[in-house]
Amino acid sequence: MSRSGWIGAAVAAVVLGLAGCSAPAERAGGEPAAAGSAAPTTAGENSPPAADEVRSSENVRLVTNVPLSAPFDGEESWGTDLAFQDKYAYVGNYDGFTIHDISDPTKPVTVSRTLCPGGQNDISVSGNLLFLSIDDPRTDETCASKPAQGFGENAWEGIRIFDISDKAHPKYVSSVATACGSHTHSMVPGKDGQTLYLYVSSPGPEPESTTCTPPHNTISIVEVPLADPARSRVVNEPVVFNTAQKDADAGFGGCHDVTAYPEKNLAAGACFGDGVLLDISDPVRPVVLQQINDEENFSIWHSATFNDDATKVVFTDELGGGTAATCDSGTPRTKGANAIYDLKDNRLTLRSYFKIPREQTSTENCVAHNGSLIPVKGKDLMVQAWYQGGISIWDFTDSDNPREIGYFERGPLSGTGLGGSWSAYYYNGYIYSSDITKGLDVIEINDPLTDPAKQVKLDAFNVQTQVSYGGR
Template structure:
């Protein structure tokens, strides 16, 4: 990895670094890193990654105290910032357009809005597609939501509105449904029962809890899943096709549960009601894994003393490490120092690393990675149903670019399986299957095609 280091700690050389995120101005294309510190949030321009510019600091709210736990996410041109163990921190809202006009850095910035409906907040999750934020690990608030999902409408970013709670008392170490972190998405995975619904993958200390939060007044727990030798279910991220999640357990290495190796849990979530353990991946390091994110076919991990680790997960069942940058090269012992967070979604292909006692590092792979969200390789060619619509007889045609195992199923709009057209190994080329709808009710139907780590769905109409 090629790297540039910048010592940004509370604007000086003191304090500790924590959560981080990024933002690209959609008009100018200027690129920024948002770095949490003990006393606030630092802003660094990395439009030229080799010449980063420290722009300034947004201090913590008045009446709160310094703390290491600071987390940041973005929505539109706003940053949303929370802090834990800090007193009445709440959620700061910061208009990122302020960064565009800095002439003489560094400067001290001011908060654009302040949400006080939650006090101490351990982390923040934002679904940019829905415009909702989910504050997790809250306490000192009314309601506290049991430390679960404290749901906030941020579609008007300067006037956040509380909209509901979710907690699952069968999870969390205190039995209150405490959630340490989550990822909330508009679901586009293979479980057609939940197509288009807003789903949260919650990392709830003792289990993975999958929740349907489409109706904020009646969120619904879909499943609770555990895996062997749980220490602390900390954080995770889903593949772009929503078929797998990668989970980091923060206590398994430090408590000797993994035979002195960093472990990543790979969970198959194709059935949201019945996730299954697909793989326990062990690296050659013994560091504690802290945060991780999937971009295209790559998994970017912040593994404390082992730094940034990049894994190729095109086959989620067989991750392969392909690159790293270590901000604590002298050791990789399972202690809590080094890379707190990484951010790999910058448009200029830079990767930013926030290292607790070492500062900020901006790195870039020495060789190009195929890493856009659209770059998950597909082995499909053309898919068609003909004729469409039809009454009794039709064919589904599929072209495969390579030989592989293929599953082809038909579902009705309620998610009920109607028939399986194929499940088995197939050669490359064009294949056809007849469909006999003689006994099918009229209506819309869904085909679901699965090949390895990739799936595709589509619809057709039966008329009577």
């Protein structure tokens, strides 16, 4: 969302996407795909919340909020993605990252805030290492760098690596420059247990750049020797989608996000104009199994989530790039939404769409964004961020008839600008939401459908690297 070209493409996508408003796409058999349905509404739900008012379904409650504070108190100190490890929650921010102790989820304690500017600081953790994605050109790779003027050969963007063995005093270790920077990244463990691979996704190309040249139809794979992370380096830049697609023709390509499922040897990539299914049996040399697109309803393929047994993939469409109001009555329910695909024999088949049922105002940036599974065996449940649309808890066990079962949201920001939940993930009994301007929300859902998830305990959780809970 931070790269200037990415913003421009996102705004253009709103115009192009809404210009083609039409009925839902059809499945192979000619039947219209379902657009999703809502659970019964509570009293007053049909009227928009007042500015900054907290509202939720009866089965959802806000447990607590930890507001942003110095040094993350600037106009663009925006909260971004989340990762978890043991009793800690790690929260990215355009100005760095925060470590919270969540031993008691009702009373999180801020352990440290590390100032290290570089949008968007997408975050993941492994052992004593923390990784940040930077896709804004900087004058150098250090935390003391400044925004670079343009995309010249001396500008830096890519992956930063920190040692977090001392949570109160994280230490910068090293960095790796990657083509077109790093908007997001996903971790894939090496087969030897001594190596970690990062799949780096980024938008591009930038015509004026020497490091982000056309056609940019690749991802970067960074090899991290766990015993010596300072030796991390790019080991491959595989092509992951066909440059003949419409977005490449328009001069814009790259992938936004890749979600890996190492136990299944699969990954799903959201590559702006396309979705891709990858075989990652050899993590250094992923193989494209299928490439899909949806020119009628999807504008910006943003992210992907497998269900637990890898028989489905949910792709999201970030129509407007997170900056536009697309959850209003003027936007079709198949746009800026989720698409549910069945996965069988390494082939993806579109089944339906899902979008939050509550209409948002014209001032609220709202679109499908980051979410995770809620671990209930035999069910396909998900919690998901929708920016100022709040968070939605929804059930896609029936691929044709997804439905919302709970929600949490605030009313429109009292000021202008971006806001709302960037990421909402379920971890060890609670939902944690990184709100762009409000900080960390801890939310609880009490519902017979989701209650079994409270028995599932994870030691670590990086959403873009899925692990199976089926045997837990």
